[in-house]
Amino acid sequence: xxxxxxxxxxxxxxxxxAPCRVQAGPAIAPIDPPARSSFDPQSLAHGAQLAAxxxxxxxxxxxxxxxxxxxxALTTPFGTIYGTNITPDPETGIGRWSEAAFSRAMxxxxxxxxxxxYPAFPYDxxxxxxxxxxxxxxxxxxxxxxxxxxxxPNALPFPFNIRALIGVWKGLFFERGIWQPDTGQSAEWNRGxxxxxxxxxxxxxxxxxxALGAEKKREFFAGGEADGWHAPxxxxxxxSPVPWTAASLYAYLRTGVDDLHAVxxxxxxxxxxxxxAAPERDVRAIATYVAAVIGLPTPERQSQAQQLLEQTKRxxxxxxxxxTGTSKAPEDAAPDGAAxxxxxxxxxxxxxxxxxxxxxLQLALSSAVALPTPRNLIxxxxxxxxxxEHEPGRFMPGFxxxxxxxxxxxxxxxxxxxxxxxxxxxxxxxxxxxIMQEKQQ
Amino acid sequence: xxxxxxxxxAHQIDADPATPLLYVLRDHLKLNGARFGCGLGxxxxxxxxxxxxxxxxCLTPISVLQGRPIKTVEGLGTIEDPGPMQQAFxxxxxxxxxYCIPGMMMRAQALLERNASPSRAEIRDHMTPNLCRCxxxxxxxxxxxxxxxxxxxxTARGAGGxxx
Numbered sequence: 001x002x003x004x005x006x007x008x009x010x011x012x013x014x015x016x017x018a019p020c021r022v023q024a025g026p027a028i029a030p031i032d033p034p035a036r037s038s039f040d041p042q043s044l045a046h047g048a049q050l051a052a053x054x055x056x057x058x059x060x061x062x063x064x065x066x067x068x069x070x071x072x073a074l075t076t077p078f079g080t081i082y083g084t085n086i087t088p089d090p091e092t093g094i095g096r097w098s099e100a101a102f103s104r105a106m107x108x109x110x111x112x113x114x115x116x117x118y119p120a121f122p123y124d125x126x127x128x129x130x131x132x133x134x135x136x137x138x139x140x141x142x143x144x145x146x147x148x149x150x151x152x153p154n155a156l157p158f159p160f161n162i163r164a165l166i167g168v169w170k171g172l173f174f175e176r177g178i179w180q181p182d183t184g185q186s187a188e189w190n191r192g193x194x195x196x197x198x199x200x201x202x203x204x205x206x207x208x209x210x211a212l213g214a215e216k217k218r219e220f221f222a223g224g225e226a227d228g229w230h231a232p233x234x235x236x237x238x239x240s241p242v243p244w245t246a247a248s249l250y251a252y253l254r255t256g257v258d259d260l261h262a263v264x265x266x267x268x269x270x271x272x273x274x275x276x277a278a279p280e281r282d283v284r285a286i287a288t289y290v291a292a293v294i295g296l297p298t299p300e301r302q303s304q305a306q307q308l309l310e311q312t313k314r315x316x317x318x319x320x321x322x323x324t325g326t327s328k329a330p331e332d333a334a335p336d337g338a339a340x341x342x343x344x345x346x347x348x349x350x351x352x353x354x355x356x357x358x359x360x361l362q363l364a365l366s367s368a369v370a371l372p373t374p375r376n377l378i379x380x381x382x383x384x385x386x387x388x389e390h391e392p393g394r395f396m397p398g399f400x401x402x403x404x405x406x407x408x409x410x411x412x413x414x415x416x417x418x419x420x421x422x423x424x425x426x427x428x429x430x431x432x433x434x435i436m437q438e439k440q441q
Numbered sequence: 442x443x444x445x446x447x448x449x450x451a452h453q454i455d456a457d458p459a460t461p462l463l464y465v466l467r468d469h470l471k472l473n474g475a476r477f478g479c480g481l482g483x484x485x486x487x488x489x490x491x492x493x494x495x496x497x498x499c500l501t502p503i504s505v506l507q508g509r510p511i512k513t514v515e516g517l518g519t520i521e522d523p524g525p526m527q528q529a530f531x532x533x534x535x536x537x538x539x540y541c542i543p544g545m546m547m548r549a550q551a552l553l554e555r556n557a558s559p560s561r562a563e564i565r566d567h568m569t570p571n572l573c574r575c576x577x578x579x580x581x582x583x584x585x586x587x588x589x590x591x592x593x594x595x596t597a598r599g600a601g602g603x604x605x
Binding site: 343345401402 | 492497500
């Protein structure tokens with residue numbers, strides 16, 4: 001199609017969808033960056049806690065960059081979007097945004113000039129925030145250190161680079177409005193729901209999205225993805241070998257450590273790191289809400305988990321029982337997953353110690369082994385698990401470079417079938433090679 | 442029987458395929474540069490190179506190393522004829538007790554073979570997995586920068602021994 005025809009097509013799309021399209025907005029006048037003293041200290045402190053729950057710094061800070069100064073690449077199926085500079089720098093940040101402009105961005109997904117924002121910024125969640133919370137977050141954000149840093153331009157291929165089309169997306173998928181409590185539920189559940197659905201935007205990763213990138217409301221918390229990592233289901237189909245409870249979720253979210261579950265990896269690392277700074281009762285509330293969505297396990301699942309726990313306590317799911325002796329002829333044999341596990345992983349993962357005693361989780365208990373995709377397990381083996389920069393924390397060494405793609409695939413397959421006792425994943429080798437390729441780029 | 446290529450020489454090793462390389466290097470081949478510090482991949486004292494990549498030899502079973510060139514500190518040079526990395530560490534007097542040093546050298550060697558003039562920040566980031574308890578970090582960093590310059594300009598004395 002000639003560019004002229006494409007242009008006409010887009011114009012037609014915009015005109016014809018006008019009734020269900022959300023208009024871009026008017027520009028809001030710029031202000032002078034507000035002085036720190038103009039903000040109420042309590043509001044500021046509250047805003048800091050809210051920003052911790054919202055995990056704002058994770059998307060708005062580049063690796064090794066200054067906090068909130070943007071520049072972090074977010075890979076989406078539609079191309080790469082860069083988190084913007086939200087420090088109060090007047091030229092390259094949001095220093096000239098009034099509270100009204102900030103609030104409109106959070107609630108309606110429009111920037112100060114009135115242009116649509118890409119829904120990679122989860123305003124479909126932030127729209128639920130109370131006025132007081134938006135005010136507090138504004139106070140917090142506008143009192144960060146201003147950093148002069150131009151946000152790199154997004155790398156979105158046509159037609160996704162046409163902001164006006166977001167109006168169509170909003171018309172189809174975006175529901176504005178402050179969150180309403182469910183009177184049939186407890187106060188703690190409601191607090192947790194408000195936080196998880198609003199600021200925490202958990203569904204942004206943990207709910208699957210349709211072809212146009214909108215969350216599938218009917219498959220709420222059925223599992224999604226973030227930055228290539230699979231975000232597990234947090235509903236009745238939670239794959240966790242030992243079912244989550246409000247108590248174990250709280251321990252995980254607050255400290256990153258629960259004896260019967262793995263430590264956070266991938267995109268959950270900054271989430272858990274930030275939640276350590278949130279009020280304890282808020283983290284408890286989120287845990288209560290998510291546990292309620294997961295629901296109580298079926299009796300069958302409960303008894304499976306019980307059996308699994310007993311087996312791991314007795315050291316039955318262990319490579320120690322596998323003969324990795326010299327009986328095989330290694331020159332011609334395919335990579336032996338059991339031998340690789342015994343030599344590379346067993347010393348930590350088979351030690352019989354628990355995560356709270358500084359040991360590594362027995363892999364039969366790990367969600368990563370029970371997921372529909374091997375991706376997370378592959379990422380973890382390749383990259384290891386690293387503490388947040390400058391902070392103490394759990395450390396697992398990465399095996400990138402130590403294992404070839406065939407060896408890594410054999411190891412992953414072994415862990416899945418022999419330790420996870422689950423049906424083999426399809427195309428593990430292909431996934432390993434795809435992930436190794438990603439790293440080259 | 443597994444054949445391992447260590448510092449350019451082939452060795453026949455009769456050991457359980459699950460045996461981590463570290464123990465084969467020290468007990469079978471008497472290459473004592475690589476150290477046992479933790480056995481858990483948490484300290485880096487065991488670091489050697491395989492296929493040009495730095496690995497924890499305490500966590501790499503020999504079964505995965507068949508046919509993959511392994512390099513240890515003994516392969517960087519000898520006492521009589523130190524290679525550029527070793528020479529740089531000597532010139533900066535970067536060792537105190539010395540326990541971490543072979544691992545540091547091998548991790549650094551892997552970096553310089555891929556990135557011939559890394560920035561200080563890149564060196565720091567790359568060297569993260571290796572711990573030093575005596576605190577000679579600043580000398581180690583200077584030694585790595587020194588080795589990079591020497592390798593770049595080709596002023597390294599000799600090419601280092603081919604090792605054992």
